Amino acid sequence: MDIQESIRVAIVEDEQEIRELLEQIIDLSPGFSCKRTFSSCEDALPGLIADPPDVVLMDINLPGMDGISGTGKLTEQIPELNIIMLTIQDDPDLIYQSLCAGATGYLLKDTPPVKLLQAIEEVRQGGSPMSPSIARKVTMSFRPAVNYDLSDREKEILTRLTQGENYQVIAAELFISGHTVRTHIRNIYRKLQVNTRGEAVSTALRNKIV
Amino acid sequence: MDIQESIRVAIVEDEQEIRELLEQIIDLSPGFSCKRTFSSCEDALPGLIADPPDVVLMDINLPGMDGISGTGKLTEQIPELNIIMLTIQDDPDLIYQSLCAGATGYLLKDTPPVKLLQAIEEVRQGGSPMSPSIARKVTMSFRPAVNYDLSDREKEILTRLTQGENYQVIAAELFISGHTVRTHIRNIYRKLQVNTRGEAVSTALRNKIV
DNA sequence: CGGTCAATCGCACATATGAGGTATTTTAAA
DNA sequence: TTTAAAATACCTCATATGTGCGATTGACCG
Numbered sequence: 001m002d003i004q005e006s007i008r009v010a011i012v013e014d015e016q017e018i019r020e021l022l023e024q025i026i027d028l029s030p031g032f033s034c035k036r037t038f039s040s041c042e043d044a045l046p047g048l049i050a051d052p053p054d055v056v057l058m059d060i061n062l063p064g065m066d067g068i069s070g071t072g073k074l075t076e077q078i079p080e081l082n083i084i085m086l087t088i089q090d091d092p093d094l095i096y097q098s099l100c101a102g103a104t105g106y107l108l109k110d111t112p113p114v115k116l117l118q119a120i121e122e123v124r125q126g127g128s129p130m131s132p133s134i135a136r137k138v139t140m141s142f143r144p145a146v147n148y149d150l151s152d153r154e155k156e157i158l159t160r161l162t163q164g165e166n167y168q169v170i171a172a173e174l175f176i177s178g179h180t181v182r183t184h185i186r187n188i189y190r191k192l193q194v195n196t197r198g199e200a201v202s203t204a205l206r207n208k209i210v
Numbered sequence: 211m212d213i214q215e216s217i218r219v220a221i222v223e224d225e226q227e228i229r230e231l232l233e234q235i236i237d238l239s240p241g242f243s244c245k246r247t248f249s250s251c252e253d254a255l256p257g258l259i260a261d262p263p264d265v266v267l268m269d270i271n272l273p274g275m276d277g278i279s280g281t282g283k284l285t286e287q288i289p290e291l292n293i294i295m296l297t298i299q300d301d302p303d304l305i306y307q308s309l310c311a312g313a314t315g316y317l318l319k320d321t322p323p324v325k326l327l328q329a330i331e332e333v334r335q336g337g338s339p340m341s342p343s344i345a346r347k348v349t350m351s352f353r354p355a356v357n358y359d360l361s362d363r364e365k366e367i368l369t370r371l372t373q374g375e376n377y378q379v380i381a382a383e384l385f386i387s388g389h390t391v392r393t394h395i396r397n398i399y400r401k402l403q404v405n406t407r408g409e410a411v412s413t414a415l416r417n418k419i420v
Numbered sequence: 421c422g423g424t425c426a427a428t429c430g431c432a433c434a435t436a437t438g439a440g441g442t443a444t445t446t447t448a449a450a
Numbered sequence: 451t452t453t454a455a456a457a458t459a460c461c462t463c464a465t466a467t468g469t470g471c472g473a474t475t476g477a478c479c480g
Contacts, residue, residue, distance in 0.1 A: 096352070126346055128342065136336055142309035142310045165408075177459055180457070182437085185438090195374070197407055206415065388429095389430055395468090
């Protein structure tokens with residue numbers, strides 16, 4: 001392997017101490033190089049878009065544009081860019097937002113240097129490195145949160161509501177009368193504590209009921 | 211640490227060869243023990259529910275009840291049970307369904323023994339081990355898939371549709387007339403290629419537009 | 421300068437929906 | 451076998467919705 005082929009890493013991190021520490025860890029490791037570091041997204045974006053590195057380490061808490069918005073802007077321009085969030089927070093909501101914005105990895109800042117370097121390599125090879133506790137939060141996010149105690153029939157009808165079918169169509173497909181469909185939907189709304197179709201579909205999908 | 215404290219692993223796998231190979235890998239490794247193996251979910255469920263192991267390795271393709279359904283039944287009874295899917299398939303849909311059913315890890319069958327043991331330890335410690343390519347598919351699943359080219363105003367209205375607000379309420383909140391709301395919604399429906407509120411909300415949420 | 425598009429506003433009408441109530445039958449559990 | 455829950459069915463009525471049409475304004479672009 002050519003000496004030139006070291007993985008080019010860029011860092012966006014506002015705290016000077018951490019930034020320089022990361023830079024040293026990476027730059028002093030064979031196979032890795034860190035030529036560019038930034039203390040804000042505003043500084044980082046133009047350069048990173050013009051000449052994308054192999055991997056970006058992105059802090060979430062930044063003055064001005066936060067790391068999640070920055071990640072969004074970057075992936076909008078360069079969808080295949082590998083961005084690893086590197087932060088203290090393990091708030092499920094921030095993890096969710098980061099991944100939606102296009103992050104491909106998510107590490108906690110207490111990650112030891114060796115693991116950090118492994119993660120950079122892994123994301124380079126098409127993986128999605130995450131700290132164990134983060135990965136767990138991600139998998140847990142797929143689970144249905146609350147149990148609304150819907151009957152099978154109700155779930156069936158709710159599914160069809162999400163598909164935009166109207167009362168008559170549902171009735172025909174399930175071989176029941178439109179009146180019955182209305183009654184079921186009334187019960188669904190009561191259990192879901194909603195009173196419109198839009199809310200019902202929304203609650204159903206967000207809670208993975210269907 | 212006590213010698214008794216080895217991690218108790220159970221295996222559900224129909225192919226005898228693979229099952230016995232896994233059993234050996236685990237049972238011969240210090241700190242791990244595999245006392246129970248099954249060739250079907252039907253066989254496995256009663257025992258696993260009665261006396262849950264620390265970790266379950268679950269195949270997806272099984273005769274009779276498949277591994278995803280089995281995982282669902284298990285987590286219904288024991289939500290905190292650690293189940294690692296162990297399969298050849300990396301189909302995003304199966305990954306999604308597995309995680310929804312309650313799987314906490316997902317490994318490909320070509321995972322080398324060392325990595326497998328590491329994964330078992332990791333899931334035991336609250337992580338969610340995944341093969342790199344699987345993890346990447348999981349993170350990618352958070353990204354908005356298709357761009358429907360909605361204007362900011364349209365996204366704003368779409369968001370409110372998902373919250374079940376009616377035309378008049380939306381109009382009042384955005385300080386525009388109900389007529390305008392209708393026009394926007396008409397345009398949203400056209401762009402999303404739907405013609406009911408339920409479908410619009412569904413498409414919006416599934417594609418992470420809002 | 422002409423063209424395009426987003427955002428705004430308007431009218432009319434058939435149908436779908438949500439909300440109120442009541443009641444029978446089937447299934448499952450106690 | 452009694453009871454409870456789920457599934458079924460019906461009625462009425464005010465309002466929301468989807469859709470057909472047309473129109474004006476302002477911003478931005480070539």
